[in-house]
Amino acid sequence: MPKQQGGRHLGVNRSLAGDILVFAVLACFGAFMLLPFIYAIAQSVKPIEEIFVFPPRFLANHPTTENYRMLSHLTDSLWIPFSRYAANSIFVTVVGTLLNLIVASMAAFPLAKYKFPGSGFLFNIVVMALLFTGPVTALPQYIVVAKTQLINTPWAVILPTVALPLGLFLMKNFMTQINDAMLEAARIDGAGIFRVFVSICMPLVKPASFTLVIFSFQSLWNSTGGAYVYEEELKLLPTILNQIATAGMSRVGPGAAAAVLMMIPSFLIFVLLQSRIIETMAFSGIKG
Amino acid sequence: MMSASRKRQRREWSLLSRIIRARGCYAMLAPFYILFFMFIILPILGATFLSFTDFNMLEIPAFVGLENYARLFFDDDVFLIAANNTFIFAVITGPISYFACLIFAWLINELNPKLRAILTFVFYAPSISGMLFVMWGFIFSGDMYGYLNYFLMSLGFINQPVQWLTNSETVLGVVIVVQIWMSLGTSFLSFIAGLQNVDRQLYEAAAVDGVRNRLQELLYVTLPSMGPQLLFGAVMQIGAAFSVSSICMTLAGFPSTDNAALTIVTHIYDYGNVRFEMGYACAVSMVLFVLILSVNHVIQRIITRVADV
Numbered sequence: 001m002p003k004q005q006g007g008r009h010l011g012v013n014r015s016l017a018g019d020i021l022v023f024a025v026l027a028c029f030g031a032f033m034l035l036p037f038i039y040a041i042a043q044s045v046k047p048i049e050e051i052f053v054f055p056p057r058f059l060a061n062h063p064t065t066e067n068y069r070m071l072s073h074l075t076d077s078l079w080i081p082f083s084r085y086a087a088n089s090i091f092v093t094v095v096g097t098l099l100n101l102i103v104a105s106m107a108a109f110p111l112a113k114y115k116f117p118g119s120g121f122l123f124n125i126v127v128m129a130l131l132f133t134g135p136v137t138a139l140p141q142y143i144v145v146a147k148t149q150l151i152n153t154p155w156a157v158i159l160p161t162v163a164l165p166l167g168l169f170l171m172k173n174f175m176t177q178i179n180d181a182m183l184e185a186a187r188i189d190g191a192g193i194f195r196v197f198v199s200i201c202m203p204l205v206k207p208a209s210f211t212l213v214i215f216s217f218q219s220l221w222n223s224t225g226g227a228y229v230y231e232e233e234l235k236l237l238p239t240i241l242n243q244i245a246t247a248g249m250s251r252v253g254p255g256a257a258a259a260v261l262m263m264i265p266s267f268l269i270f271v272l273l274q275s276r277i278i279e280t281m282a283f284s285g286i287k288g
Numbered sequence: 289m290m291s292a293s294r295k296r297q298r299r300e301w302s303l304l305s306r307i308i309r310a311r312g313c314y315a316m317l318a319p320f321y322i323l324f325f326m327f328i329i330l331p332i333l334g335a336t337f338l339s340f341t342d343f344n345m346l347e348i349p350a351f352v353g354l355e356n357y358a359r360l361f362f363d364d365d366v367f368l369i370a371a372n373n374t375f376i377f378a379v380i381t382g383p384i385s386y387f388a389c390l391i392f393a394w395l396i397n398e399l400n401p402k403l404r405a406i407l408t409f410v411f412y413a414p415s416i417s418g419m420l421f422v423m424w425g426f427i428f429s430g431d432m433y434g435y436l437n438y439f440l441m442s443l444g445f446i447n448q449p450v451q452w453l454t455n456s457e458t459v460l461g462v463v464i465v466v467q468i469w470m471s472l473g474t475s476f477l478s479f480i481a482g483l484q485n486v487d488r489q490l491y492e493a494a495a496v497d498g499v500r501n502r503l504q505e506l507l508y509v510t511l512p513s514m515g516p517q518l519l520f521g522a523v524m525q526i527g528a529a530f531s532v533s534s535i536c537m538t539l540a541g542f543p544s545t546d547n548a549a550l551t552i553v554t555h556i557y558d559y560g561n562v563r564f565e566m567g568y569a570c571a572v573s574m575v576l577f578v579l580i581l582s583v584n585h586v587i588q589r590i591i592t593r594v595a596d597v
Contacts, residue, residue: 018502022395023403029392030410033469036423037413039435058435107320110313117307122321129328131527131580132573139345139566140334144326163323166474166524173478173520177485193312207481215474218416259420266416267409274405 037263043256044068051252067253071261074244074254080233082240088154089237093220096158100216101209104167109197111168112175113183123172130165145228156228157236161220167212174208175201210273218266238262339570349567356571367572369547370555373460374530377551378583381464382529385471389521392472393479394506408480415473424466425539428452456548459540463549466535471528475521482517486510515592522587530580533557552576 038058043051045063075082110116111123141160150156178201186196202209222238241258244251307314339356341349360367396407414420427435430451437449452458486509494509511518533553536542540549543558552572560569 019398022398026392026395026399026407030407033410033414033472035427036420036469037417039423039427040420052433103320103323106316110310110316114310114313116310116313117303119313122317125329126324127523128581129324129332130523131584132332132577137328137331137335139560140331140338141327143334144330148326159323160327163320163327165324165328168320169520169523170474170478173517174481193316197316207484211474211477211481214416214477222419263417263420267413270412270416271405271409274408 040256040259040263044253044260046253048253067257071244071254071257075240078240080235084233085235085237085240088234089221092154092157092223092236093217095154096161096220097213097216099158099162100164100167101212103162104164104171104212105202105205105209106197108168108171108175109201110193112172113178113180113201114193123168126165126168130169142228151228152234154234157223158220161216161223164216166215170212170215171205171208174205178204214270214273217269221266222262335570335573338567339574341567342565343567343570344564345566346564352567356568357575359568360571360575366547366550367552367555370550370552373547373549374532374551374553376460377464377467377532378526378529381467381471381532382525385468385529386475386521386525388468389472389476389479389525390518393476393483394510397480397483398502408477411472412476414470415476417470419538421466421470421535422538424462424469425453428462428539430454453540454545456544456546459544459549463532463536463540466539467529467532470535471525473524473528475524478517478520478524479514482514483510486513518591519588522591523584526580526584526587530576530583 042059044067045065046060047062047064047066050061111119145151145156145160150159182200182204183196186200191199223236241262244254244258338349340351340353342352342355343349392411396404396411399407429435429437430453431437431449434449434452436452437446440446441449450458452462490509490513491505494505499505499508531553532551536544536549536551536554537557542554544550553576556569556572556576559565559572
């Protein structure tokens with residue numbers, strides 16, 4: 001029987017002391033997790049006299065927005081307007097994320113729910129590719145991108161990351177857990193595989209979709225385009241912000257401000273989508 | 289009753305007919321797999337080929353057979369140090385971050401939805417912060433300005449600043465801490481989503497059957513239902529644990545003191561991008577790949593026994 005204390009309703013097998021302990025542990029580790037963020041934000045609002053002071057202070061004594069103003073001043077006087085970099089990054093990130101979601105879901109659905117020749121093999125090579133790491137694939141990958149004439153276009157940054165093994169893995173695992181009865185019902189009603197996919201499967205795997213979007217978004221947003229784009233007009237946001245941040249001692253303040261600004265879109269997307277994940281889970285499909 | 293030859297006909301025919309019937313499936317798989325082949329399989333095959341050559345990235349690769357591998361196994365002392373460090377890394381950070389993901393996801397799942405949302409964000413944030421781990425470099429900085437040193441000195445624990453990042457004894461520990469900090473990523477989210485997917489009725493049924501506290505509930509009800517997520521988390525963590533490199537290079541320096549923070553991937557980076565011996569670097573990559581594959585295989589066997597996947 002669930003314990004009840006006054007008007008407070010606790011779940012099955014829950015006690016108040018247990019709840020408090022859980023919260024305390026999480027608060028401690030949460031502080032540990034947040035340490036660098038607080039530090040970055042604090043650094044970005046410190047006036048320059050306070051950044052190199054001894055004894056070193058963690059938080060700012062006289063917070064100011066001077067660093068952000070200097071950052072906007074620096075970015076105003078660039079050869080290529082700052083908005084160009086931002087637009088490039090936004091394009092690459094949005095298009096890449098959408099493509100990633102569509103392509104990965106489309107591929108995951110047959111693998112999760114259908115048996116056909118080669119299904120096991122195809123999935124296993126994706127898992128194996130997930131495990132191959134290292135700088136050595138960079139060179140052959142560059143050759144592939146060069147031969148397909150994609151160098152110096154935004155697609156050079158987007159396309160290699162669209163076939164993300166992680167995306168396929170994530171979507172397939174979640175799709176495996178969908179109740180088959182719904183799919184069968186749709187199939188009996190005459191839906192072809194694509195129809196079943198779009199109308200039944202995709203709405204059910206929203207949490208996984210959002211997780212994939214979050215992951216893909218932050219990976220693309222933080223990517224500097226690397227060696228694939230060399231024309232200045234096509235470069236991405238992190239490139240120019242890194243240049244500012246590493247420009248020396250006098251730029252530590254604006255550098256921290258730049259780092260904070262780069263973090264914000266990733267965080268925003270996550271916060272926005274996270275509540276949807278939780279909300280979607282409250283109304284899931286077939287019960288029991 | 290069918291004659292034997294008629295039966296044989298039906299069996300052969302059905303493979304082709306199965307492929308044709310499944311053409312919708314193949315059509316849906318096509319975009320992903322074409323891109324996958326072009327940008328991931330081809331480069332891996334290229335790297336495999338290069339591992340049997342001597343390639344300095346400027347001239348055409350010269351085929352040398354197994355010489356790279358022979359040199360790797362018999363002649364390279366630094367590789368042994370790298371392998372040792374990587375092994376320590378993998379053994380410590382792999383399980384710790386995997387269980388940390390699981391335990392924190394489970395703890396966070398216990399709270400009410402608002403707190404859950406905030407804390408999920410707090411714990412996930414480090415892994416999407418890009419290069420923010422350099423801030424740890426400032427905290428662990430080896431002079432009096434470093435926050436940790438200053439903190440410990442003002443409390444009286446130490447008298448002189450500790451060279452966290454350049455002392456070969458402490459640098460590995462620092463990198464491990466930062467790696468764990470950053471590793472609550474996709475596995476964490478996957479566990480959170482999986483935990484919320486568990487059927488609520490199972491918990492109540494378990495309570496009726498005699499499960500008396502949270503811990504038992506976790507072991508007997510939650511974990512077995514989370515099989516796919518556990519596997520996924522394991523694959524991700526193994527890959528991440530074995531491929532630690534950018535943290536090492538940024539925080540501990542490249543090369544690090546006494547090679548204390550040298551991992552296999554930084555070793556590859558060294559030979560590939562610094563010394564331009566791409567063939568050798570590819571050979572090391574192949575060895576690493578085989579290593580990760582085998583560890584992964586073992587771990588997957590273990591997990592499929594814990595959870596019924």
